[in-house]
Amino acid sequence: MTFxxxxxxxxxxxxxxxxxxxxxxxxxxxxxxxxxxxxxxxxALYLTLKAQFIAIIQILVYAGAIMVxxxxxxxxxxxxxxxxxTDRVTWKQFVAIGLSLAFVMQVLYIVGFGETAEMKTMxxxxxxxxxxxxxxxxxxxxxxxxxxxxxVLIVAAVVGAIVLAKRKFD
Amino acid sequence: MIPLNFYLVLSAxxxxxxxxxxxxxxxxxxxxxxxxxxxxxxxLTLVAFSSFLGDATGQMLVFFVITIAAAEAAxxxxxxxxxxxxxxxxxxxxxxxxxx
Amino acid sequence: xxxxxLESISLFLPEIALTVTLCVAIIAxxxxxxxxxxxxxxxxAGLVITTIFVLRQTGLTETIFSDMVAVDPFAVFFKIVLxxxxxxxxxxxxxxxxLDANKKRIGEYYMLIVAMMLxxxxxxxxxxxxxxxxxxxxxxIASYILAGYTKxxxxxxxxxxxxxxxxxxxxGMLIYGVSILYGITGATDIYGVxxxxxxxxxxxxxxxxxxxxxxxxxxxxxxxxxxHFWSPDVYEGAPITIxxxxxxxxxxxxFAMMIRFFKVSFIDTALLDTAGVWDIVExxxxxxxxxxxxxxxxxxxxxxxxxxxxxxxxxxYSSIAHAGYILMxxxxxxxxxxxxxxxxxxxxxxxxxxxxxxxMLISNKLDTEDIEDYKGLGYRAPLVxxxxxxxxxxxxxxxxxxxxxxxxxxFAAVISAGWYGLVLIAAINTVISLFYYVRIFRNMFLIEPxxxxxxxxxxxxxKILVFALLIPTIFFGVYFxxxxxxxxxxxxxxxx
Numbered sequence: 001m002t003f004x005x006x007x008x009x010x011x012x013x014x015x016x017x018x019x020x021x022x023x024x025x026x027x028x029x030x031x032x033x034x035x036x037x038x039x040x041x042x043x044a045l046y047l048t049l050k051a052q053f054i055a056i057i058q059i060l061v062y063a064g065a066i067m068v069x070x071x072x073x074x075x076x077x078x079x080x081x082x083x084x085x086t087d088r089v090t091w092k093q094f095v096a097i098g099l100s101l102a103f104v105m106q107v108l109y110i111v112g113f114g115e116t117a118e119m120k121t122m123x124x125x126x127x128x129x130x131x132x133x134x135x136x137x138x139x140x141x142x143x144x145x146x147x148x149x150x151x152v153l154i155v156a157a158v159v160g161a162i163v164l165a166k167r168k169f170d
Numbered sequence: 171m172i173p174l175n176f177y178l179v180l181s182a183x184x185x186x187x188x189x190x191x192x193x194x195x196x197x198x199x200x201x202x203x204x205x206x207x208x209x210x211x212x213x214l215t216l217v218a219f220s221s222f223l224g225d226a227t228g229q230m231l232v233f234f235v236i237t238i239a240a241a242e243a244a245x246x247x248x249x250x251x252x253x254x255x256x257x258x259x260x261x262x263x264x265x266x267x268x269x270x
Numbered sequence: 271x272x273x274x275x276l277e278s279i280s281l282f283l284p285e286i287a288l289t290v291t292l293c294v295a296i297i298a299x300x301x302x303x304x305x306x307x308x309x310x311x312x313x314x315a316g317l318v319i320t321t322i323f324v325l326r327q328t329g330l331t332e333t334i335f336s337d338m339v340a341v342d343p344f345a346v347f348f349k350i351v352l353x354x355x356x357x358x359x360x361x362x363x364x365x366x367x368x369l370d371a372n373k374k375r376i377g378e379y380y381m382l383i384v385a386m387m388l389x390x391x392x393x394x395x396x397x398x399x400x401x402x403x404x405x406x407x408x409x410x411i412a413s414y415i416l417a418g419y420t421k422x423x424x425x426x427x428x429x430x431x432x433x434x435x436x437x438x439x440x441x442g443m444l445i446y447g448v449s450i451l452y453g454i455t456g457a458t459d460i461y462g463v464x465x466x467x468x469x470x471x472x473x474x475x476x477x478x479x480x481x482x483x484x485x486x487x488x489x490x491x492x493x494x495x496x497x498h499f500w501s502p503d504v505y506e507g508a509p510i511t512i513x514x515x516x517x518x519x520x521x522x523x524x525f526a527m528m529i530r531f532f533k534v535s536f537i538d539t540a541l542l543d544t545a546g547v548w549d550i551v552e553x554x555x556x557x558x559x560x561x562x563x564x565x566x567x568x569x570x571x572x573x574x575x576x577x578x579x580x581x582x583x584x585x586x587y588s589s590i591a592h593a594g595y596i597l598m599x600x601x602x603x604x605x606x607x608x609x610x611x612x613x614x615x616x617x618x619x620x621x622x623x624x625x626x627x628x629x630m631l632i633s634n635k636l637d638t639e640d641i642e643d644y645k646g647l648g649y650r651a652p653l654v655x656x657x658x659x660x661x662x663x664x665x666x667x668x669x670x671x672x673x674x675x676x677x678x679x680x681f682a683a684v685i686s687a688g689w690y691g692l693v694l695i696a697a698i699n700t701v702i703s704l705f706y707y708v709r710i711f712r713n714m715f716l717i718e719p720x721x722x723x724x725x726x727x728x729x730x731x732x733k734i735l736v737f738a739l740l741i742p743t744i745f746f747g748v749y750f751x752x753x754x755x756x757x758x759x760x761x762x763x764x765x766x
Contacts, residue, residue, distance in 0.1 A: 022187075051229055066243050
């Protein structure tokens with residue numbers, strides 16, 4: 001095994017274990033910490049894929065902003081440990097989980113043994129397209145409409161969050 | 171070099187962990203964290219495809235997915251706060267998610 | 271590039287007008303302070319300007335912003351439907367007593383309605399999966415907030431939470447499907463996707479997975495089974511104006527996006543003939559999946575509606591059932607099917623808004639949403655109840671109402687494509703739906719009022735609004751040639 005492979009397996013194992021820890025912790029604070037850890041593993045994976053810009057905003061936006069928001073709400077509501085992790089699993093949930101597992105099997109089959117497996121090497125262009133310059137240029141030429149649309153979305157979300165969470169309007 | 175399908179398998183697994191979290195946990199905040207896990211696994215798929223195809227579209231999508239995830243999390247947490255004020259709980263026992 | 275963007279802007283005026291309306295609404299809310307219910311007039315003015323810009327786009331067939339958005343007859347048709355429903359919702363909101371408890375926040379309420387409309391306007395025109403996802407999220411995020419607007423309501427926050435969780439999971443599935451489709455085809459632009467799929471160089475199983483995930487994401491927006499679970503609770507918990515808006519406009523926009531996505535990406539353009547019958551690309555029989563979903567949706571919606579006592583919940587299930595009927599038009603893969611879906615939306619707009627509006631008027635006066643409390647209302651408020659009866663007859667699909675014409679054209683399209691079994695199931699469902707519509711009718715007219723028997727008076731403006739919905743419902747049932755022609759002419763999409 002080359003160093004590259006060892007590094008990938010380390011990151012992949014880290015990402016999966018931390019994700020499992022997120023959904024199995026009783027205390028939500030612990031879940032947040034493990035989710036942040038999961039994001040750091042993902043950032044390293046993005047770097048192995050030569051996507052520098054995405055790696056940076058993953059840290060800045062996800063770990064830096066969204067998770068702080070989660071942490072803030074958990075602290076604000078002063079949540080303790082949960083007594084039971086889940087309710088009694090109903091047959092509907094059972095069916096849903098069964099279906100999602102079947103789905104994973106399908107995806108694993110497709111990507112693991114199917115025809116997409118033929119892509120073994122990264123494109124030579126990968127280094128260029130991951131940079132801030134390239135993404136910036138694309139964003140403000142071809143993607144100018146989506147970026148304007150998302151600004152409206154954020155305005156709506158900000159107004160909405162205030163409206164919903166504000167205690168009194170009188 | 172790591173082949174593309176390693177990344178895809180990893181992200182499919184992460185996606186499933188997220189789905190299972192959504193379906194089984196009672197705490198609404200953890201449910202939202204599981205949704206973040208799902209979106210992150212999608213991002214991994216997109217970045218992997220983008221790098222292997224040598225096409226920037228995938229990374230553009232990731233940029234927008236991250237923004238939308240932030241907006242959704244903000245709205246979701248605001249609703250959780252509103253719910254907490256009414257009921258003093260963030261558990262979704264009564265909110266049976268698969269009711270007819 | 272800069273010239274292209276400037277050119278594009280000149281064809282993007284309706285959406286820009288909505289964006290400006292949104293900004294003006296926020297500012298007006300700040301300036302007007304105590305009189306902020308007047309923001310409604312700002313929004314109406316904005317909608318008038320938007321409608322004018324939309325009407326000026328008739329006949330164009332172009333794409334703008336580097337193939338992100340198409341301006342074609344199909345989009346213009348749906349934009350008109352959306353604009354008309356926007357007008358009705360603003361008028362309803364001005365009358366709705368349920369919103370009075372939140373007077374202080376009514377400015378934000380109107381602003382979010384405009385944001386939702388903007389999202390839906392972009393949805394009907396989007397030709398890029400990235401923009402489709404974004405527009406869907408814009409309209410969803412605005413509707414999450416609006417669904418939880420009245421905190422008074424028993425389960426409003428819970429309904430809203432359920433809505434957000436469902437919406438976030440479904441959009442997660444949608445974007446996962448998009449990512450796989452992007453991996454297969456290397457494109458997010460639906461024309462590029464189509465071109466790549468026609469070369470046939472991909473794994474069919476991967477395409478199937480992507481397709482099912484994308485159907486799940488769209489299915490949530492248009493509430494077809496098995497992705498409808500959120501809708502009864504959300505429809506019941508949300509303010510009735512928002513329920514009506516979700517049941518009509520949001521569904522129309524979702525279906526428009528779905529039609530465009532399937533019709534452009536998954537058909538074999540080489541086999542496209544002039545008669546408007548299309549063929550699917552090899553490897554993914556999506557119309558079979560949709561046919562099963564249509565059957566499930568209408569059967570489930572109608573059967574569960576029979577047991578409902580809350581009028582909002584009943585209308586929610588009824589609108590799920592209607593989504594099932596409408597979905598049949600996409601299954602048959604003909605332009606005739608698409609045209610009949612578009613016709614259905616026009617008719618559905620008037621009759622469904624009518625039913626919701628009268629439910630709202632009654633709830634304003636009697637403060638009840640229980641159908642049992644409708645007993646004897648036919649004697650106490652004859653005009654409104656007769657109108658309700660017409661809307662219910664129309665929703666069932668009995669002549670001479672708009673609903674009959676809509677169903678007639680839809681069933682005819684399905685029959686002429688040879689899907690007899692599907693039409694048979696739909697016809698049986700129509701009979702089932704009679705049970706619960708008749709129940710409202712019976713409570714209103716055939717049972718004598720108990721207790722309070724005083725007449726209920728409605729204001730003149732309420733009556734005008736009832737007539738504005740009632741007249742088209744009857745008129746389109748008698749004279750429908752022009753609207754049918756319009757729908758058939760509007761099937762034309764860019765690139766096909």
